[in-house]
Amino acid sequence: MSLSAKRVVVVGGTSGIGLAAAKAFLDESAQVIIASRSASKLSEAKSALDGDVEAYEIDFRSEEKAAQFFNKVGKFDHLVITAGEGAMGSFSDLPVKDAKAAFDSKFWGQYITVHAAIPFLNTGGSITLTSGVYGKRPPVGASTLAAINSGIEGLVRGLAVDLAPTRVNVVSPGIVDTPLYAGMPAEQRGELFTGIAQQLPVGRVATSEDIAESYVYLAKNGFTTGSVVLIDGGAHLV
């Protein structure tokens, strides 16, 4: 299925995996609409992408803002959501409010965005959400993310049936070197990535580009729905 001239919305398309996905869709000659909260990130990403790109603000946790966003976008063909903020910490120590805030972002943000998008999705289109390998194999301190990611994968199986013939899938990345880790001192980040790389069968952490290809595959492959694409360098095996 060609993506040429198809309109692709990437919520979270201003950073990391979403920005790389926006670039990958442009490389397929699609028209790309990127979205996130920050006006400055939107304008930086638009200049970096340098193609057929529109950019609009959205806070995907808000039903009202999601509805306003899709009214601006109008009809489109493929929805990709990579936006989302998680919460890490041991179950006993992580405040319940922090776990709820992570659900509000990564789970409810994706749910709300899909809900608001439906009237605008053209027939023959697709929806691809984002979970993460911690849904399958959580390390210590990841019980909230394990629950969120598993919830998203369950939601996707339900949506693939409820929204048919629109195809609905989910990408589950392993550890990816993105600005998600920008708050961590460089040395600590380097040690984290090196330690993880040593454990992984592929011997390295992912780039955003590694993961971006999966969103393009799922938008193009007309026989894939209700699927989880786990792209984790073998993290679920070790």
Ligand SMILES: NC(=O)c1ccc[n+]([C@@H]2O[C@H](COP(=O)([O-])OP(=O)(O)OC[C@H]3O[C@@H](n4cnc5c(N)ncnc54)[C@H](OP(=O)(O)O)[C@@H]3O)[C@@H](O)[C@H]2O)c1
């Ligand atoms: N990186 C990893 O190792 C990894 C591993 C497994 C799963 N994942 C998942 O992959 C997804 C993307 O991660 P990433 O590493 O690419 O993160 P990132 O570089 O931090 O990018 C996150 C994007 O989401 C947007 N965003 C965050 N909250 C938003 C909101 N409320 N409304 C609208 N946009 C929002 C951000 O822009 P604004 O700040 O402008 O809103 C940004 O564009 C996340 O769901 C993450 O949990 C990542």
